[in-house]
Amino acid sequence: MENVNKKILLVEDDLNFGAVLKDYLMLNDFDVTLAKNGMEGFEKFKKDTYDLCILDVMMPYKDGYTLAKEIREKNNEVPIIFLTAKSMKEDVLKGYKAGADDYLNKPFDSEVLLMKIKAIIQRKSSDTKAEQVQFEFNIGKFHLNSKLRFLTFNNDEPIKLSPKENELLKMLILHENDLMPRELALTKIWRDDNYFTSRSMDVYIAKLRKYLKLDEDVEILNIHGEGFRLVVKNKAAE
């Protein structure tokens, strides 16, 4: 692949500051799209793919956290950096919970931001190298479209999947017939690994099992203490 510039979505309601920051980043060889509020930011996010999102926290109508959550529902991977004037602990924690990769208090030094951006993009691009852009999967007699989040069986009406159902099923399919470690799903999808998220995951496994009952050859098995395994029997007959 050629060396294409990294694309950044910058959402900042302070138009002056936003323009200055955009120029600075563009001078440093990033492709920057500027949105002036959360709504516009989300629209632009949906229309394109970005390597990084920089979100101001305090914005009218839709704040940075809400936007981050919406972005996370669409894309669980893209790095997010929050910009904020306040440095209150609650806000920082809220940010990390919303799936932030980093946090920066205003006023900040632009060179520091640049370093952070480079560090984050670098580490993402290394573990994203096996990145799955693929979003259509066949499993037994099912077909999953993980971009539109629906699952079809034969010619039945498609089953709409929630974001979590979709992510979990996709991860199971990507490990078809192999172990999908519990911990992996929890850290990647739930972004936290504790007793409650683990119970929550069990609930979703039960939901998926219910859907998958339509094809008796498809089954989610548990490997006690390790994780789950999606198996497809009679594959020869496919």
Added chain:
Amino acid sequence: MENVNKKILLVEDDLNFGAVLKDYLMLNDFDVTLAKNGMEGFEKFKKDTYDLCILDVMMPYKDGYTLAKEIREKNNEVPIIFLTAKSMKEDVLKGYKAGADDYLNKPFDSEVLLMKIKAIIQRKSSDTKAEQVQFEFNIGKFHLNSKLRFLTFNNDEPIKLSPKENELLKMLILHENDLMPRELALTKIWRDDNYFTSRSMDVYIAKLRKYLKLDEDVEILNIHGEGFRLVVKNKAAE
């Protein structure tokens, strides 16, 4: 494998602060090793593998940056967080250049540190998992998949193995036809060698023997006072 706690190397010359931070992290289910200077930190780093390093920047003899550079020479992947009293831009940049993943100014909020640690470990944890060891074995007419923990005989339905059964059988296979010392299994699998774990192991040997009865050429023999020996007869006929 069981859910082992993440290991953190903490290098901090302020013994008081170091001990407090160590306790706090251990309360949050991390395995913490504390080193009181750069030299000791590097020694400990070489002796073990860690999921994260937290380095104080200002330390006598060997500062945090130098240590980070040494660590990066050995390991390009392990996440590093710097702790520093100063918030000077040059230092921050120097830190990122040395391969930092994050940066925290003292005094900092311990909950914030905890969030950062979790965020960082999560995003790293996927590519660290690539440790592919051997997990498929043939023994007589059996086939063992020790990753998915099952044992198949011919085309029979796979026999599900418990973690202990699986580990023990794997160890026996790795010593095929040779002595597998009792003490080895106890220290490696049971992590303790006493009367009760020894009885427990006998129970597991009995369980394995029951499974292995399917193939009359495979047998677990006892070597009195020494250990066990997995033998395969008529190997020529295989």
Added chain:
DNA sequence: ATAATAGATTAACCAAACATTAACACCTAT
């Protein structure tokens, strides 16, 4: 030969992990 030690096997028991359904909280859109 016999006592002492080591091993074999089955069963009983408890704790942890998992499964499933229901209740609840939250947000969004009507």
Added chain:
DNA sequence: ATAGGTGTTAATGTTTGGTTAATCTATTAT
């Protein structure tokens, strides 16, 4: 306001895994 969708927490039941106990058998040392 309210209905629908999504995700978490609670409540309850089931399964699995591991230890311990009880009872027997084999081996070794004297």
